[in-house]
Amino acid sequence: xxxxxxxxxxxxxxxxxxxxxxxxxxxxxxxxxxxxxxxxxxxxxxxxxxxxxxxxxxxxxxxxxxxxxxxxxxxxxxxxxxxxxxxxxxxxxxxxxxxxxxxxxxxxxxxxxxxxxxxxxxxxxxxxxxxxxxxxxxxxxxxxxxxxxxxxxxxxxxxxxxxxxxxxxxxxxxxxxxxxxxxxxxxxxxxxxxxxxxxxxxxxxxxxxxxxxxxxxxxxxxxxxxxxxxxxxxxxxxxxxxxxxxxxxxxxxxxxxxxxxxxxxxxxxxxxxxxxxxxxxxxxxxxxxxxxxxxxxxxxxxxxxxxxxxxxxxxxxxxxxxxxxxxxxxxxxxxxxxxxxxxxxxxxx
Numbered sequence: 042x043x044x045x046x047x048x049x050x051x052x053x054x055x056x057x058x059x060x061x062x063x064x065x066x067x068x069x070x071x072x073x074x075x076x077x078x079x080x081x082x083x084x085x086x087x088x089x090x091x092x093x094x095x096x097x098x099x100x101x102x103x104x105x106x107x108x109x110x111x112x113x114x115x116x117x118x119x120x121x122x123x124x125x126x127x128x129x130x131x132x133x134x135x136x137x138x139x140x141x142x143x144x145x146x147x148x149x150x151x152x153x154x155x156x157x158x159x160x161x162x163x164x165x166x167x168x169x170x171x172x173x174x175x176x177x178x179x180x181x182x183x184x185x186x187x188x189x190x191x192x193x194x195x196x197x198x199x200x201x202x203x204x205x206x207x208x209x210x211x212x213x214x215x216x217x218x219x220x221x222x223x224x225x226x227x228x229x230x231x232x233x234x235x236x237x238x239x240x241x242x243x244x245x246x247x248x249x250x251x252x253x254x255x256x257x258x259x260x261x262x263x264x265x266x267x268x269x270x271x272x273x274x275x276x277x278x279x280x281x282x283x284x285x286x287x288x289x290x291x292x293x294x295x296x297x298x299x300x301x302x303x304x305x306x307x308x309x310x311x312x313x314x315x316x317x318x319x320x321x322x323x324x325x326x327x328x329x330x331x332x333x334x335x336x337x338x339x340x341x342x343x344x345x346x347x348x349x350x351x352x353x354x355x356x357x358x359x360x361x362x363x364x365x366x367x368x369x370x371x372x373x374x375x376x377x378x379x380x381x382x383x384x385x386x387x388x389x390x
Contacts, residue, residue: 047099049078052089053198054105056188057082059181060112060150061104062201063142064123068101070205071139072131075101082194103127112150122150138212142205149181180204211250219250220259228354229261232361239283239361243267243354256281265289267357274345275336276353283331287313290326290333292360293353295373297321300347304380309370 051065068075083089089106103110104123109130112122121129124146128134134143180201187197227244242255242263247270254260256279264283269276278293280286291312298305303320305312312318315328323343325334336343348356359365 049075049099050081050092050096050101051075051078052081052083052092052100052102052105054086054089055082055084055194057104057194057198058150059184059201060122060124060146062184062198063146063205064103064110064127065198066202066205067124067127067131067133067139067142068103069202070209071133071136080195080198082198122147137216138209141208141212145181145208215250215253216259219248219254222246222248223251223254223260227255227260229263230358232358234361234363239264241265241267241357241361243269243350243357245269245271245350247272252279252281255279265357267354269350269353270336273336273341275341275343276346276350277335277337278333278353278357280331285328286331286333287326287328288366289357289360290324292356292366292369293333293348294318294321294324295369296352296356297324297346297348299373299376302380305377 051068053061053065057065065080069078070076081092083092083102083105086106089102090108093100093102093106093108101110102108104112110123110126112126122143125134125143128136128139128143133139184197184201187200223242223244223246226246227242229240229242232239232241240261240263242260242265244251244255244266246268251268252266255263255266262282264281265286266279266281267276268279278286278289291309294312295305295309297303298320305320313326315326317323317325323335323346325340326332327334334340334343335346346353359369
């Protein structure tokens with residue numbers, strides 16, 4: 042007699058939210074034995090409860106019905122989202138790979154986008170992080186549009202499943218690749234300025250996710266990151282959790298001109314200008330983003346600077362320390378005056 046195959050079932054609500062879909066994805070992809078479970082979309086809570094009652098061991102209802110994985114007000118856990126409840130139940134709550142999807146599910150489930158955005162006090166850093174999570178959670182918005190367009194339930198779930206996979210893969214890249222590389226290669230420094238301390242980091246890496254590591258709790262919440270590509274020689278300075286990096290921009294631009302023999306005829310403040318200068322077109326200051334670029338993912342053909350990684354790392358420190366910065370500008374002005382005198386036309390008698 043052939044062995045009977047157990048058919049497991051994951052039940053979601055009709056027109057389920059992103060939270061319901063993500064909770065189901067956790068069961069399907071992270072809980073052993075559920076990868077091939079049948080997917081069912083119940084139209085009512087009663088229907089979901091009845092289905093689970095028929096085989097409680099092999100059927101799970103996520104964000105529908107009145108079971109343990111329902112975060113709705115009429116469920117047992119109104120202050121938590123379904124995805125988080127599923128993760129807690131199966132011992133996955135602290136899995137770093139699932140951290141991002143848990144957060145997105147919770148934020149979009151408990152704080153509707155349109156209503157929440159108007160209430161965020163932007164001065165509160167943690168609230169700003171929550172707002173960022175909402176603005177990045179476009180899957181929740183797209184999902185609603187799919188339902189409005191009357192797309193099939195399975196198609197809507199598969200869309201959510203794709204975004205779930207992408208988020209988890211990004212977390213894997215963060216924790217399994219970028220974080221170990223940052224911990225191994227990054228130079229870290231604390232600079233005392235008046236009554237405050239700035240934490241900065243410098244790293245030679247081609248991994249674009251290193252920036253996310255640097256500004257995260259895992260990377261020490263660095264306030265500035267200097268990242269250079271060992272492959273191309275291009276680099277970027279990111280102001281992460283700090284005020285404007287204009288002092289760094291002006292010092293680096295001046296030093297680049299100094300090293301290449303370019304005479305700058307403008308005033309010192311002009312070196313802080315947004316965009317690129319004629320004298321240093323390969324250095325682009327994105328003032329709104331608080332970033333200085335020498336090439337980027339979208340502009341990989343920019344020539345590298347004459348300045349080396351150690352030189353730029355030192356210049357950043359000079360720009361952030363008042364005494365060293367004032368000394369730099371004093372020497373720079375002296376050299377510029379000497380260059381201008383050398384280039385001045387000789388009088389003919």
